[in-house]
Amino acid sequence: MDMTYAGAEPKVARRKRSAIARYAAPYLFISPWILGFLFFTLGPLVFSLTMSFYDWPVVGVRSFVGLDNYRSMLFEDPQFWESLWITVKFAAIYVPFNIVMSFLLALMLHHITFASGFFRTAFYLPSVISGVALVTIWSWIYSKEYGLLNFMLSFVGIKGPNWLGDPNLAIVAIIIASLWGLGGTMLILLTGLKAIPKELYEAATVSGVPGWAQTLFITLPMLGPMLLFTFITSIISAFQQLTIALLLTKGGPLGSTYFFAMYIYDNAFKYFDMGYAAAGSWVMFIIVLLLSIAVMRWSAAWVYYEGEVRQNDGEHNA
Amino acid sequence: MAAIRIENLRKGFGSLEVLKGINLDIADGEFVCFLGPSGCGKSTLLRSIAGLEDLDGGSIHLGERDITEVASAKRDIAMVFQNYALYPHMNVRKNLSFGLALNGMKRDEIDRRVENAADILRIKELLARKPRQLSGGQRQRVAIGRAIVREPKLFLLDEPLSNLDAGLRVTMRVELAALHERLGVTMIYVTHDQVEAMTLSDRVVVLDKGKVSQFGTPLELFYQPANLFVAGFIGSPRMNFVTTEVTGQVDASVTLAGGGLAHPLTLEMLNAAPIAGAKSVTLGIRPDKIELVSAEAGHLVGDVRLVERLGTESHVHISLQNGGDMTAVVRGTHPVSARERVHLRLPAEHCHLFDGDGRAVARRLDVETQTLINQEKAKRVA
Numbered sequence: 001m002d003m004t005y006a007g008a009e010p011k012v013a014r015r016k017r018s019a020i021a022r023y024a025a026p027y028l029f030i031s032p033w034i035l036g037f038l039f040f041t042l043g044p045l046v047f048s049l050t051m052s053f054y055d056w057p058v059v060g061v062r063s064f065v066g067l068d069n070y071r072s073m074l075f076e077d078p079q080f081w082e083s084l085w086i087t088v089k090f091a092a093i094y095v096p097f098n099i100v101m102s103f104l105l106a107l108m109l110h111h112i113t114f115a116s117g118f119f120r121t122a123f124y125l126p127s128v129i130s131g132v133a134l135v136t137i138w139s140w141i142y143s144k145e146y147g148l149l150n151f152m153l154s155f156v157g158i159k160g161p162n163w164l165g166d167p168n169l170a171i172v173a174i175i176i177a178s179l180w181g182l183g184g185t186m187l188i189l190l191t192g193l194k195a196i197p198k199e200l201y202e203a204a205t206v207s208g209v210p211g212w213a214q215t216l217f218i219t220l221p222m223l224g225p226m227l228l229f230t231f232i233t234s235i236i237s238a239f240q241q242l243t244i245a246l247l248l249t250k251g252g253p254l255g256s257t258y259f260f261a262m263y264i265y266d267n268a269f270k271y272f273d274m275g276y277a278a279a280g281s282w283v284m285f286i287i288v289l290l291l292s293i294a295v296m297r298w299s300a301a302w303v304y305y306e307g308e309v310r311q312n313d314g315e316h317n318a
Numbered sequence: 319m320a321a322i323r324i325e326n327l328r329k330g331f332g333s334l335e336v337l338k339g340i341n342l343d344i345a346d347g348e349f350v351c352f353l354g355p356s357g358c359g360k361s362t363l364l365r366s367i368a369g370l371e372d373l374d375g376g377s378i379h380l381g382e383r384d385i386t387e388v389a390s391a392k393r394d395i396a397m398v399f400q401n402y403a404l405y406p407h408m409n410v411r412k413n414l415s416f417g418l419a420l421n422g423m424k425r426d427e428i429d430r431r432v433e434n435a436a437d438i439l440r441i442k443e444l445l446a447r448k449p450r451q452l453s454g455g456q457r458q459r460v461a462i463g464r465a466i467v468r469e470p471k472l473f474l475l476d477e478p479l480s481n482l483d484a485g486l487r488v489t490m491r492v493e494l495a496a497l498h499e500r501l502g503v504t505m506i507y508v509t510h511d512q513v514e515a516m517t518l519s520d521r522v523v524v525l526d527k528g529k530v531s532q533f534g535t536p537l538e539l540f541y542q543p544a545n546l547f548v549a550g551f552i553g554s555p556r557m558n559f560v561t562t563e564v565t566g567q568v569d570a571s572v573t574l575a576g577g578g579l580a581h582p583l584t585l586e587m588l589n590a591a592p593i594a595g596a597k598s599v600t601l602g603i604r605p606d607k608i609e610l611v612s613a614e615a616g617h618l619v620g621d622v623r624l625v626e627r628l629g630t631e632s633h634v635h636i637s638l639q640n641g642g643d644m645t646a647v648v649r650g651t652h653p654v655s656a657r658e659r660v661h662l663r664l665p666a667e668h669c670h671l672f673d674g675d676g677r678a679v680a681r682r683l684d685v686e687t688q689t690l691i692n693q694e695k696a697k698r699v700a
Binding site for chain 2 (some may be wrong): 197199200202203204205206207208209210213217218221222224304306
């Protein structure tokens, strides 16, 4: 009688099947993320790159134009350079302010003991408020006639300017409004501060190292990786600045707050030139990428990683 | 002069009182260990001396100078931390010189001190390395080096060897003793390891629940523990205790019975001073002094629960017939085995006696032990 038992399966076949299961299992577990990445990130990326080589109106015939979109943007479109210059100016002021103020705020919150939870929440809260709500609040603050800012300035005898109507002040107003959301950066730095062993400060205190030197020579180097991270993310968010400018000033007055992201937005949704807008997006991506690479290279001089052993540090002997 | 005088030192965290009136006199050049279980306040006491804690009361004098309110940096002290507290982003040379440079010391003097410390600790070849590239022992040396370069009057060491493996701990212990000998400065060392305390110290402060339980030389603590806590804490395996009663009192011949004692013991036999009015007392005996004897000669009866054979000696864990446990240390080749019934003799001359409040009753030591303790004290004074 021929009988087959489940347990009688040849050993080699079983081993082969278990090997496949062993190698496939991790991929199966991460497959939802991989599918999401393929459809919602990589797909649109490739699609936008393709679009950037086309004359791609929303309605009408699409035609392949090669590098024409890039050529005309870089060499024939003065608005591209103007919007890029405004964005660079904004980033040059916003990024250092964002990091320095976040650091100082984190330092203060790290040292206060009274109601620290309340202050942490209070400073973090603006960064989770939606952009539209934030702009609504700031448009009231900046209002020339009824604005809170000018109302407060009137107490000290200053007649407040037209914050959003003056081409020189509008970008300042946007920088201030953007800095309102520094809670995220602050929280990252605060977490970094809390991770620095307090014995390092105690050892310095016993050795007579003054407080300012402890901040300069212990806190800042120990926060290096966090500062680098926030530096790069701040650059990225500065280049992506859109919501506040779009809703608060609409790029004005006189194009003084016409950011690069708004330039892309207008080409896509005002002029319906999707190919041109896609090319703009890729130009922005390349600029941010190059800046990030430059910052990463520069960071080797001032960022220290705990687990890192550099070539010139000598022989490893742990 | 770097003698330390601590008077009525108190420190609490919220409602928790950690130091409850500490009084200590530490002589110039002495090596003193703060010893005690976790939470006894030894690290807090050390940090208070370092100026890293705000005190609730009391005073600290370094020599003739009252340093109670003096900033940590100006106390003329150096501290070595349990986790070394080396700056991970600085190389060894920078770690050693960091504090000096920021205090305005001249480059030449800094270099001289760094080279000198590196020489003493044999870390010259490590000066260019980062802490990450050092072994545990090397990091420990650098941490000590950072203290040496300050040329302080007082060294404070907070469990500096606890992160090292057993072998390295022994090596570093010897090196620390040699360093103390060489530098001749006062050192205060916090540890929960009694072997470290006993081997390194001139004197040991045993702390219990924020109070000084006893302050004495290592042999004093071992042979003349002031109370039940010190008796139980010093010595490994720990001292055995039997609660017994004073049953008869005729002059100095106080008889102890109860607690399962088959033969009564008298204070005369124990070489102990008279006890005033105590009813219940505790008898203490070190495990190595217990003898396994025949039924007629035994004071206590019990069953062997476990025998731990360590080679030169064996630890015999015994459950006593009348309740309670005891540990006896016998020679390594002793044939005793688990589940065996044994009879224990408690040699009276080696028994410690504690009154109802847990305080030791004074007892006369044998000449040899007393001479040893006296020699240890004389060496400390010298």
